[in-house]
Amino acid sequence: MTTANTSEPFSETRIVTRRLHERPDDSWTIDGALASGAYDSLRQVLAQGDPSAVQAEATASGLRGRGGANFSTGQKWSFLPKDTFPRYLVVNGDEGEPSTFKDRMLLERDPHQLLEGIVIASYAIQCNLAFIYVRGEFALGHDRLMRAIADARAKGFIGKDIQGSGFDLDVVVHRGAGAYICGEETALLESLEGERGMPRLKPPFPAIEGLYAKPTVVNNVETLSTLPHIVRMGGEEYAKLGMARSTGTRVCALSGHVKRPGNYEVEFGCTFRDIIFGLGGGIRDDNALKFFLPGGASFQWLVEEHLDEPYDMDHAAQKLGTSLGSGAVMVFDETTDPVRVAWRLAKFYSHESCGKCTPCREGTGWVEKILYRILHGYASPEDFEMVCDVADNISPNFMAAPFNQTTLCPLGPSVASPIASLAKYYRDEIIERIAAQQAEVPA
């Protein structure tokens, strides 16, 4: 079957991915990075000598965190209590969200851009020690980061009296050990402190009481990699890119049944069609699109009628009941069994649940088991309603209010998203499927 879905060719807007495209052979080396302007923004910031001006630029840029929660970066920094020191910057490079692979690329192919962003952010918030938490599986990213830190230190961009400014910053790298939950900022802090990675009750938020109970900012790799460009362009100029409160660009990790999967940097305000068809080349074998996950694995799915919706954080949350989350778009064609996808996601959440709260610890496992029954032909007629009921216990009124939770953190409620998506688009199909399974059961 040939799909009617098409799009005009569409171009990326390359800001944080510019260097790695322009210098594919040496973008990660100190020489390659310096030759294309690395650390110029840092020099500018240090020459200006006003940390609050950097904060003001970040706020003016409208930058919102690229780790998934979409929170304003400038605002987050402003929550730090004025006179409490030491304070820390923690860089979230755990990137465990299924189908998300943009931070890995930024670490592997432009570690100096990240380091420059880290020093700028540390200067802005006046911290002298930054921690980089890197996903354990990122072997190449880790090696290149370590090399980049050594080279940046040798050139005086990290360490004591950076570029003669009097500002000191040391950097500590910590490798994760494979738990998805350690990407959640407070579980990450626990893990950094050597504890088991389990989320903390909030408040207090990390800005008030974070790492070692000190004020802490946690920022994502892409968020920090954007800072040198905000300094270079000026916050207001950066804010002209994008749409409404979704300013700038986003590195979108496109995967699944598209012809050209990969990381694409897009300006907010483009459409899902631009991403999936204009950049991704459309659906493999020219099949029909079945559904797509617009922001990683944790949010409600969208279908063909949503292709022309704008790629905008607030529009996604308020109008579509979903989220652009981690920046990943996962595409599925007509050959896909949606129950299998939902089951596979539930299996992931059940496996990754830290077990601290009952609705998530018990509920994710039950969702997995019930979906498995439907998938393998031995479900009971009441099973679909039962799985909806379990989801409702984790995320009350999950169909209409997708961000509710009875849990400490959003991991548990994530399992309600595939259930809501099945119920929205495939309920009748699933009820019929269960009925047909029943008919096949010998009397």
Ligand SMILES: Cc1cc2nc3c(=O)[nH]c(=O)nc-3n(C[C@H](O)[C@H](O)[C@H](O)COP(=O)(O)O)c2cc1C
């Ligand atoms: C279960 C879970 C996993 C998460 N994993 C990541 C991750 O791998 N990387 C990341 O940057 N943020 C992740 N987050 C979001 C972080 O808690 C936090 O919001 C983010 O690191 C803040 O940085 P930002 O403001 O720059 O986005 C996760 C959140 C949850 C609930």
Ligand code: SF4
């Ligand atoms: S929701 Fe799940 S992962 Fe999050 S704290 Fe509770 S049990 Fe742990």
